[in-house]
Amino acid sequence: MDEQLQELGMRMKFLEQQMMQLDQQLQELTSVRDSIEEISKGAEGQEMLIPLGAGVFVKGVLKDCKTVKMNVGAGAVVEKSFLDAKRLVEEQIEALENVREQMTDEGSKLSQNMQVMQTEE
Numbered sequence: 001m002d003e004q005l006q007e008l009g010m011r012m013k014f015l016e017q018q019m020m021q022l023d024q025q026l027q028e029l030t031s032v033r034d035s036i037e038e039i040s041k042g043a044e045g046q047e048m049l050i051p052l053g054a055g056v057f058v059k060g061v062l063k064d065c066k067t068v069k070m071n072v073g074a075g076a077v078v079e080k081s082f083l084d085a086k087r088l089v090e091e092q093i094e095a096l097e098n099v100r101e102q103m104t105d106e107g108s109k110l111s112q113n114m115q116v117m118q119t120e121e
Contacts, residue, residue, distance in 0.1 A: 005117050012110045019103050026096050028053070033089045036068065040082035 035051050042048055042062045049057040068085045069077050080088065 005114060008110055008114045008117070012107065012114070015103060015107050015110065019100065019107070022096055022100050022103065026093060026100070029089055029093045029096065033086060033093065036082055036086045036089065039068075040065065040086075 031051065031053070039048070039050070039062065042065050044062055044065050046062045046065075048060060048062060050060045051057050065082075067079045067081055070080050070085055070088070072078050
């Protein structure tokens with residue numbers, strides 16, 4: 001019984017670590033979405049602070065206020081409209097939120113199982 005309880009505890013810790021990483025990804029994507037939205041409101045030639053991440057910005061001049069470049073994997077970069085880029089990021093956010101919900105449910109089940117096992121001892 002102790003081994004099973006330890007195993008559940010280890011699974012719970014692993015799940016918590018995964019959820020922390022997922023939360024970081026969600027924060028990053030939310031920041032990207034907000035940046036896309038903000039930059040899309042700019043005008044060509046406008047000087048602005050462009051976020052690099054982790055609270056770091058660079059001063060720049062907006063040259064193209066119609067498209068962004070997005071990495072789509074394997075080093076491939078494609079051009080997207082601001083609207084398409086925002087939609088894609090929002091889809092990614094939604095997918096991660098669904099995964100987080102599943103992980104939360106799994107964590108609740110693990111916690112319940114651990115409580116049941118502890119009361120049986």
